[in-house]
Amino acid sequence: MAYNIENYLNNPLIHRDRRLSQSPSAWVRSFSCEELKPLIVCRGPIRKEAMDVYDEMGITHYGILLSEKDSIVYPNALSPELRKLTDNSRVHRVPDYSGASKEERVERIGQIIGIAKDNGYNAIFAGYGFMAEDDEFVAAIEEAGLNFIGPCSGTQRAAGKKDEAKRTALQVNVSVTPGIDNVTARTLVKNYSTRDSLVSLAKSKDLACDEKVLADESLTLEALADHILFASYDKGIDLFTVEELCAQVQAECAEMFKNYPGARIRLKAIGGGGGKGQRILGASLLVTKEPTQEQIDAAAADAPSLVREILSEVKANGVGDNKNVLIELNIEQTRHNEIQLLGNGEWCIALGGRDCSLQMHEQKLLEISVTQEALATEIDKAKKASLDAQAKALESDLTVLKRMEEESERFGQAVGLDSASTFECIVDGERHYFMEVNTRIQVEHRVTELVYSLKFTNPDDENDFFIVESLVEAMALLAMHKERLPRPERLLRFGAAAEARLNATDDSLSPAAGGMINYWSAPIDGEIRDDQGICLANPDSGHFMKYKVAGAYDSNLALLLTKGEDREQSYNHLSRVLRSTTLRGTDLATNLEFHDGLVNWFLANNVMAKPTTRFVVPYLTMVGKLKEEANKVDVVYAFVKMKKHFIKMYGDDPDVGKAVSEALDRKGTLLTRPMERLLADPHLLSGWLSWNKKNFKFQDGKVVWKRNPLGVLCETYEYLHMAWDPKKPAAEVIWSHDHELLENALTFYRELRTKLGLGIEQFVELNDIIQKDEPQLGYDEEMWKQIQSAHFGFEIGNELLGLLFMIAEKTGFYELRVEDDLEVVIPEYLHDPELQAAMKKVLVPPPATKEDEVVTPGGGMYYAQEAPGMPPFVTEGMHFEKGQPLFILEVMKMFNKIPAPFSGTIDEILIDGGDGTIVAKGQPIFKVTPDEKFVDVDPKEFERLRQETTAEFLSTVL
Known part of the structure; x- marks a missing residue:
């Protein structure tokens, strides 16, 4: 339905200020949120955004929570928001936001609730941090009589855990990815294969199970096992070992490889997110249409180590933790689309989509809006230009988008969604599969805010309404006035929006922690920059303040957003933003230039192109060849x-x-x-x-x-x-x-x-x-x-x-191209793992090192073993092969296995990092004896070859 902007501007009852208490309408004033007193327990751009929105809403009593890493551990990494929030009584501290173990997490929840109560806060906002999706955290907040600004604990349990969400999706006729969502139950049934043995186990462990469930013989063994497992989580005990779980995952993967030849498998922690807790196995089978049993077994053999990595990464390897891991078919040529949802527990509304296919290491890089209105406009333009193949491809996208929006609203109502969430899907041609629901606001939520606003109308007077343009504001409104809020109407603001995540990564997009930002140019006209306050000037001098890029958090520094009448205009604006941004620092690496090149590649080829989640690595490999x-x-x-x-x-x-x-x-x-x-x-x-x-x-x-x-x-x-x-x-x-x-x-x-x-x-x-x-x-x-x-x-x-x-x-740069039907053509050789690894080294040469040393490729946290209690990767005197894992480097929340650059023998281990030790880029880790002698490149010979190539190229242009 078209929205008459003139009526909006001229109607005296409409209050455009976020302080609804100032409206001339009594109905609008009744939705004021000035009594909300939130404690913000997250960090990054969303913390600063929440502070700004609350100020604009007239919410004056809010506070922020810092971890010791925000304020103590890293010099010059002091939370930049403190330049704005100078009232120390509203700044609170805990050792760590969520703790390293289950016990610490429970302790931290108690501390946060205590801080809120002791300081007069009546609500808690967790942004898009992991605590925002912790149903135990939310339940504790609710039990303490506080308001959680986000989905309630019931919704968190039903939708936030990937396994439960998948089961709910199946119940409400939502398309899901083929796979297994109950491998922990299958692990338990492997050891206790009868109903009597499962019931006896529950009773012997004195688990608080529902007697009706235990007596229900219509339940499958796996469903019964699930019920018993949840009781074990409540008690904090394990009913199987990690080794037994790993063996079960390996067996399930082998069976899936057999049933889906030529495919890979994705393993996902049920509580992961933001790229954490996910691994893919089976690369060796991608080109094998009829794999042998030996090949299948070899591919599945990687599963145990990946499961351990996943559990460590999401901190679910403690006693009594829910260790369920989803085992899913990895849809190879897929796009990653998501639908923004908002609900109050009774109604649920979809606010269009976002295409997040441009990602690497499961980390999103560039996100763009996808709306029915924009697609209809592009279809019309394509038809007028006689671009029949393009029009047909866009019509397919429109059909899929409508279907995803319908399913997302159905799912949201099924789980009683009462705040903001995101319904994530993978799109494969004209098909789509539900992936998961993020029961929190997303990093890229402002892409949606730029294309849609929300109109809340008085049910008794259609001329009495107010407009909300911020999802953070909408979440506050829902927290205060949930049941009273009528279902809003979505209004189109701009035709398209785009967001580039400015990350602290090097030219190969690997995390690069530890750099110092010395200067950051001011935003240009029309640029929306969420930089968590880094660009806030010194309140005394007005000068830019240096900022240390800490390695304890994810790599995101800022979100750069633009809008336009259509996607091309928003991309053009983003290109101007990127080339106008100047960042200077010491040991500083960002993906600013990567984004500049990528955005211009699409502008020159076709901004309506359909890249898949497998695009960025081959593209980066081509850039390495350049x-x-x-x-x-x-x-x-x-x-x-x-x-x-x-x-x-x-x-x-x-x-x-x-x-x-x-x-x-x-x-x-x-x-x-x-x-x-x-x-x-x-x-x-x-x-x-x-x-x-x-x-x-x-x-x-x-x-x-x-x-x-x-x-x-x-x-x-x-x-x-x-x-x-x-x-x-x-x-x-x-x-x-x-x-x-x-x-x-x-x-x-x-x-x-x-x-x-x-x-x-x-x-x-x-x-x-x-x-x-x-x-x-x-x-x-x-x-x-x-x-x-x-x-x-x-x-x-x-x-x-x-x-x-x-x-x-x-x-062969121009072989990477966009076809008339908007499909992206990627030359097959760019998928070669060896070429990809080689080009990564070309883009970012390894640190200079002596031939008898192995050094860290970057700064971060060093671990000598795969998981606590596991043996170290290498020991002194041990021989290692090229490509063999030597240690783990945790950089900005991601666990990276570092492979041996050559074959050799460990002579001496120079660091004791079994429990985690901070290391710097290029720091020696091992003294080694290489199997082969290194031969340095002669600089004169290199220069001769360089001039020879230059002369050869020159002959083609003169």
Whole structure:
């Protein structure tokens, strides 16, 4: 239903301020939340956002909870929100938010509730941290008489645990991924295979089971086992060992591999999220249509170690913890779509979708809005442009989106959803499968806020209503006025929105903790930046304050959001945001350039493309190939060689030779500076090559320009954020003499095109006309010669830019493309794990090390064994093979097994890290004796090869 904005603006009863208490409408005033006194027990951008929203709502008594890692452990990592919240009585501390063990978690829950009660808070908000989905935490809050701003404990139990959610989905006719959701019950039944033995077990352990359930013979053994297991969790005891669970998972995986040949399996902790607690196994079977039993057994043999990793990662390996793990078919060519839900326990409304397919290591990177209105508009545009395949593909998406929204609302009502949650699905062509429900607000929730607002209308007066544009505000309203809130109407705000997660990761997207942010440029017009307060200036001096990127948390630094009338406009705006952002620091690595290259790749190909969750790694591998070739090109050497080439070509006439030399000297830095920048950053090169695919062609093995390279050069300076700006340091922009030369050239060609009636893309025609001996356009012979001379001077040497296209040709860059039906074509070789690993090292070379040492690839927490109680990966005197796990490095919540870079023998272990030790990047861990002697690359030989490759490339552009 269309929304009349004029009625909204002119109606005196409508209150646009978030302080509903100030509304002239008594009905609207009744929904004021100023009596809410929340304690914010989360961190990151959502904590700062909640503080801002509560301020705007008139909520004055709120506080924040810090862990010791926020305020003590990491220098300069002090929570930046404290620059705003200077009242120390509203800042509280606990050793750790959730604790390292079950006992510590229970202790922490008690401490948090005690802090709330002792300081006059009547509600708790947990944002999108893991505590937001802890049903025991929420139940304790409710029992203490406090309000939880989020789904209630009943909803948390029914939807927050992945196994329970999957069972509920099946009951309400929601499509689910094939797999097993009760492997713990099957493990128990393996040991107690009869009803009598299970009941005897429950009684012998004195478990508080329901006698009716124990006596119900209609229940399956597995359902009975589930009931008994939940009673064991309440008592805090284990009924099977981790080894027995691992063996059962291994057996189940082997059976699934047999039933789904050529597929991989995904293992997921029921309480994971944000990429944690998930592993995939079976890569070796991807290309095997009829695997042998030996191959199946070998693939399934990886399951036990992965299960242990998962349980450790989500802290579910303690006595009495629910250790259930979902075993699911991994849908390979899939997109990750999710539906934003909001409910009050009686009604449930879907607020459109978000495509989160662009992710890596199960961590989302770029999220975009998906709405019925936007898809309908794009379908109409495609049909008008006779893009039939694209229109058909978008119509399929619209059908799937409608189905997902319908199912999500049905599911939300089934679990009594009474706050914000997200219904996550994987989409495979025209099919979709329910994955899980996140019973909390999502990191990417603002993507939805930008496309939809909520209109709450008085049931007795349709002209009496208020508008909510924040999901954080909606959650507060639901916490205070749940049953009274009428089902809202969703109103379209903007046509599309996009969010890039700015993370502390290196060029290969591996977490990079420990860096210091020394400077961060201010947001540009229209940029929405959620940076958790890092950019808040020093309240005394007004200057930027240094910020340490701590390794204890996830890698996210900020969320960069943009909006637009359609997806292309939002992407274009995001591109401007990314290239306008300057981040400087010490040992600082971010994915800023990655996003810049990726967004421009889609802008140049098709923003409506349908990448799958398997896109980013092959794309990153291609970017690594770009860097590998770029490393072989010496631009200064190429320029000097090109200059010699042209002087020799025109050397018969000393005056012409001199003019050629002077012209090239004037253009040296104009050409080489942006090229060196592109060659140094493969992510930027990826975006540049994508945009300029239409501006050249290969003809007879030579690069031929279809457009004036000077225009491309001008756009390149803008693309690199190096356009002329007299206020900026010279090192950051085009130099003044280069700017003057480029502007003179562009003015010259603009006037000629105007007189000839040619467009900017008709460079070939323009060049042909200028080459004619007979004067054109009524010019006399002398003026025509001056025009030809100016054209020669402006164009000579521009061939150098063509070297960049040779890198694209050499790497097969343009083979990665988008088809007419919006499917992304990924060359098969980019899926090769060995190539992917090699290109990762090209993007981020390993730390310099001695040949008799193994060092850490980055900073983080070092563990010598797979899980507590397990033997260490290696011991002194032990021989290891290349690729064998040597230790675990926990970086920003992710557990990474570090493989041996070569084969050798452990001579000495330099660190005792069995229980976890903080290490720095490049820190020696082992003294070793390699099996083979390392041979260093001769720098002179490397330079010779570099010049040889440069000369080879140059021959194709001259």
